Amino acid sequence: MATLVVVPEKGLADEPMNIKVTGLQPSQKVTIRLTLKDDRGQLFQSRAFYEANSVGEVSLDKTAALGGTYQGTHPMGLVWSLKPLKPFQSPMKKDVENCPFQYTVDLFDSLSLGLSADPQPALTKTCTRWHMAPGIQRTQIQEGRIRGTLFYPTEGKGSYPGIIDLYGGAGGLAEYRASLLASRGFAVLALAYFGFSDLPRSFQKLQLEYFGEAADLLLRHPKVSKPKVGVVGVSKGAEIALVLASFLPQVGATVSINGTCNVYGGTIYHEGKALIKGTPYKQEKMLITAEGLLKTAGFYEESPASSIPVERAQGHLLFLAGEADQYYNSKHFAELAFSRMRKHGRNNGKMISYPGAGHLIEPPGFPFCWASHLRGHSIPLVWGGEMIPHCEAEESIWKEIQLFFNQHLNLSSKL
Structure with missing residues (x-):
């Protein structure tokens, strides 16, 4: 039988x-x-x-x-x-x-x-x-103007590396990566920064202070190890993560997944003044395929004025890029940022690229997605990638993220 x-x-x-x-x-x-x-x-x-x-x-x-x-x-x-x-x-x-x-x-x-x-x-x-293990505490955060969800392990008396988790251009609040990371021994704040609750509806005007307040909130928590926090971001979230690495002293480790090295589509403000003025998207250069799918080739033009000064980052940076990304040219952007750091004599960066991996990098356990709908677009977007190498890359990236944060955060427990 x-x-x-x-x-x-x-x-x-x-x-x-x-x-x-x-x-x-x-x-x-x-x-x-x-x-x-x-x-x-x-x-x-x-x-x-x-x-x-x-x-x-x-x-x-x-x-x-x-x-x-x-x-x-x-x-x-x-x-x-x-x-x-x-x-x-x-x-x-x-x-x-x-x-x-x-x-x-x-x-x-x-x-x-x-x-x-x-x-x-x-x-x-x-x-x-x-996506959330037993023994993980989930707490909605609505403190001052900060909106998000905090996850951390409740078992044990120690503290855990603190991480801010940022998703991309769809906005809103995604919790599943944060909850999974918390299940692996981190304290993670899934942070919304537009398109959620009473936050701005778009990312056209972002305030650096908002993210600094989020880092301070995380560092005040008794379950978060000191003295620095980490940031992990994908797509638009990766772009913001590099800005935070470059300007926030609280950030000690940053993971950029399929991001750019410039600010696009909006401006980052600090103390009411423009910190980095973003380059507008070139919507007229987007392509619609014969199948009716949207490709963003030529959508992103490089501008020195909008470049993120990653050489300012005092913490460590990890650039992860899919070589078959059809939404961003992620490998190219990672190489530009990495070479900028080297040009300024900085050796606190590391880059890994993955052949066959597309744009939509998720934690392990999600199916491969070559194209799908994104909020704000009327037709599906092409993300790219090939199924087997893409999903294998996701498993590798998941391990790299945990290894990186364990290595460069939780410094107080090593003193």
């Missing part, structure tokens, strides 16, 4: 997952289908075809997918290759505290292409993946 096992059945979203089937006939061909419903109720599905070995087993960490939504031997291939039933969607994770990603794993004892209604699965299992 066949048996379907998922290991582990419950875990964190960044934990590897393996699916195994035993009790099949030798060389039997089967289909495994994975289904996810996200926090909006949107459905995502993948499937792949496998051939059992000589003892009637299929194990995704050893058995290659012969076809389907992915091919080859990749234990997380079914997660990576999840496709939205409604085109150009990526899974939304809003409730990290009460609502895990719940996957349904279906086994079909023959090839099931999904071109019409699938037959009844021979076996079904469910598994859950949380």
Whole structure:
């Protein structure tokens, strides 16, 4: 009799997952289908075809997918290759505290292409993946003008490296990366900076003081180690992260993921005066593909006046760039910033680029997304990348982020 096992059945979203089937006939061909419903109720599905070995087993960490939504031997291939039933969607994770990603794993004892209604699965299992571990405190922050959510471990008497987490041009408040980082031993403030609550609706006028107040708030917390905080940002958030690294003395370590080295689309102010005046976006240079997708080629023109003076940064900087990014030329921007630091005799930066990785870098456990909708745009944007190298890069980047912050923060515990 066949048996379907998922290991582990419950875990964190960044934990590897393996699916195994035993009790099949030798060389039997089967289909495994994975289904996810996200926090909006949107459905995502993948499937792949496998051939059992000589003892009637299929194990995704050893058995290659012969076809389907992915091919080859990749234990997380079914997660990576999840496709939205409604085109150009990526899974939304809003409730990290009460609502895990719940996957349904279906086994079909023959090839099931999904071109019409699938037959009844021979076996079904469910598994859950949380973005917040037990023992993590989640606190909404509405102190002064600061808006965000703070996550930190409650177990143990020690303090934890403090990190400000910034997302990109969609605005609002994203918590899932912050909650996962907290689950790995950090105190993380998911910080909204526009398009949320009573904050400005756009990023056209950002105040450096807002971010300085957020850093001070984090450093005052008894669970945050002193004397510096870290900043991690992606896309527009990475751009802001470099500004903070360059001008805020509280920042000791900064991770820029697929960001620019200039300020775009708005101005950064300090004490009421323009600190860095951003270069306008060249919307007339955007391209619409034959498939009706938006490509931002030529959207970003370089201007010395809007360059971020990264050579001012007193802390350490880590630039992470996808070489197949089709939203920014992220590798080029990282190289410019890195060379600027070297030109000024600074050796506190490190750069890693990833062949095949696109723009939309998420924590592990999210499917690959080549193009999707972004708030403020009427048609989907192309992010770029190739599924396998992109998702492998996400796993590598996740480890690099944790290693970097553990190395350069929490200095008070090392004195």
